[in-house]
Amino acid sequence: MDENVSFSCDNLQMLVIDEADRILDMGFKSQVDSIVENLPRERQTLLFSATQTRKLEDLVRVSLKEPIWVSVHEHSIKATPDQLVQNYFVCEEEQKINMLWSFLVNHKRKKSLIFVTCCKQARQKQNKRMEIFHKFNRNFRGAAMIATDIASRGLDFNNVDWVVQLDCPNDVDDYIHRVGRTARMNHKGESVLVLTPSQVAFVEMLANRHVPICKVEVDMDKLVDIRLKLSNLMIPFPQLKDFAQRSFVAYARAIYFMKLKEIFDVNKIDFEALASSYGLAVTPRIRFLRKEQLKGRTEVNLYDADDISGDSEMVEKIVSCSEKQSNSSACGGSSGDEGDDLLKITKRDVFNSVDSATPKDELLARISTNKVVKQTEIAKKVLKRGIKRNKSIKSA
Known part of the structure; x- marks a missing residue:
C-alpha cells in the first residue's frame, strides 16, 4: 500500500x-x-x-x-460449545508417547487432531503445508494429524472427531482455540487434555474461565509400551535417533520458556525417563538449560568491583575460567556452555572463614594471579597471523 x-x-x-x-x-x-x-x-x-x-x-x-x-453464544454460561465433551487425565511425562500410541490404536476409525508444543518442520514450505491440510481435510475416517498451535486458529477442518492436546497449552485462550477445531456448526466432538502432575493447576484456570472439563482415570497398565520398539527402530534408521534427540531438547526448551512458571516447571521433569520414552538409551545433554542455570546465579562484572557489598557473611568466592574447566566434568558442563561468561559466583563464605580480605581485595587478588602469557606464545601468534615485525632503519 x-x-x-x-x-x-x-x-x-x-x-x-x-x-x-x-x-x-x-x-x-x-x-x-x-x-x-x-x-x-x-x-x-x-x-x-x-x-x-x-x-x-x-x-x-x-x-x-x-x-x-x-457474541454468538451471548447468553451461554460456558466458554465452549455445549456439544463438545471435554475430558482430561494426569500422567507422567514419560507416558505421553505410550498414551498417544494407545489412543490411536483404539480410535483407528476416528479423525483426530493432536496438538503438541514443538514442531518437526518449522521451515516447511507453504505448498507442503497446504498439501497436508487438504489431505487431512478430505479424509473423514481413520485420519490423524499432529500439529502445533499454528493449526489452532483460522483453519476449518471437516468432521474432526477428537482433539488430543498431548502437551498442555500456554494459556486458556490457546486451549479454547485448540478445542474449537471440533464440535463446529452444531456437530458433536470430543477433546482430551493430557496433564502432568505439576500441571494440574491448569484445570482451575479453565474453571475460572467457565470451561467445563471432567477428569477421567486411565489404567496405565493397559497402555501399549512402545519404548523398546522405538529403540530397535533407531538402529537401522540413525536419522530417527537424531530427530528424537532434537525433539527431546526442543521440548525441554519449550517448557523452560513457558510464561506460566507455576504450571510449567522444567525441574520437575524426569529427563532420564523421558529420554527412554523417546527410545533413547542415553539422555541427551541439554546445554541451554545448563547455561540458563549458570546465568541464574549472581554474576560479578569486573567493572563493578567497587559496588560489591562488604558484608563478610555474603562474601562471594570467585573462580576463574581455568577452575571452571577443571570442574566441568563434575557439573556436566562443556566448553561451549562456559564460554559466555568469564567469572561466575559458585559458592558463598557463609561460615565467615574470610575475615581479613574484603570482597574487592579478593577479586583483585584473583585477577592478579592469572596465567602469565609467555613471549614465545605471543611470537607464535604473530607468525601465525602473518604479521611482520618492525625493522629499525639506521640513518646514514
Whole structure:
C-alpha cells in the first residue's frame, strides 16, 4: 500500500480482521498501524475471534469508535460449545508417547487432531503445508494429524472427531482455540487434555474461565509400551535417533520458556525417563538449560568491583575460567556452555572463614594471579597471523 501509488483505498467501506486478538498483538503493531493509516476514516470495522480482546489500546489502534460487542453464544454460561465433551487425565511425562500410541490404536476409525508444543518442520514450505491440510481435510475416517498451535486458529477442518492436546497449552485462550477445531456448526466432538502432575493447576484456570472439563482415570497398565520398539527402530534408521534427540531438547526448551512458571516447571521433569520414552538409551545433554542455570546465579562484572557489598557473611568466592574447566566434568558442563561468561559466583563464605580480605581485595587478588602469557606464545601468534615485525632503519 505504501509502495504502490496506484493502490487506492478511498472507496473502502469495511475493514474485517479475523483472529483479532492475535493480529492486534504487539508483534503486528507496525503492520496494523501502516494499514490503518492508508484507510479512510469513515468506515466500518469488524473484529472476529473466539477469544476477543477488550483492551482499550487495541481498539483505539484500529480506530474503533463506540464499539458494540456481539457474541454468538451471548447468553451461554460456558466458554465452549455445549456439544463438545471435554475430558482430561494426569500422567507422567514419560507416558505421553505410550498414551498417544494407545489412543490411536483404539480410535483407528476416528479423525483426530493432536496438538503438541514443538514442531518437526518449522521451515516447511507453504505448498507442503497446504498439501497436508487438504489431505487431512478430505479424509473423514481413520485420519490423524499432529500439529502445533499454528493449526489452532483460522483453519476449518471437516468432521474432526477428537482433539488430543498431548502437551498442555500456554494459556486458556490457546486451549479454547485448540478445542474449537471440533464440535463446529452444531456437530458433536470430543477433546482430551493430557496433564502432568505439576500441571494440574491448569484445570482451575479453565474453571475460572467457565470451561467445563471432567477428569477421567486411565489404567496405565493397559497402555501399549512402545519404548523398546522405538529403540530397535533407531538402529537401522540413525536419522530417527537424531530427530528424537532434537525433539527431546526442543521440548525441554519449550517448557523452560513457558510464561506460566507455576504450571510449567522444567525441574520437575524426569529427563532420564523421558529420554527412554523417546527410545533413547542415553539422555541427551541439554546445554541451554545448563547455561540458563549458570546465568541464574549472581554474576560479578569486573567493572563493578567497587559496588560489591562488604558484608563478610555474603562474601562471594570467585573462580576463574581455568577452575571452571577443571570442574566441568563434575557439573556436566562443556566448553561451549562456559564460554559466555568469564567469572561466575559458585559458592558463598557463609561460615565467615574470610575475615581479613574484603570482597574487592579478593577479586583483585584473583585477577592478579592469572596465567602469565609467555613471549614465545605471543611470537607464535604473530607468525601465525602473518604479521611482520618492525625493522629499525639506521640513518646514514
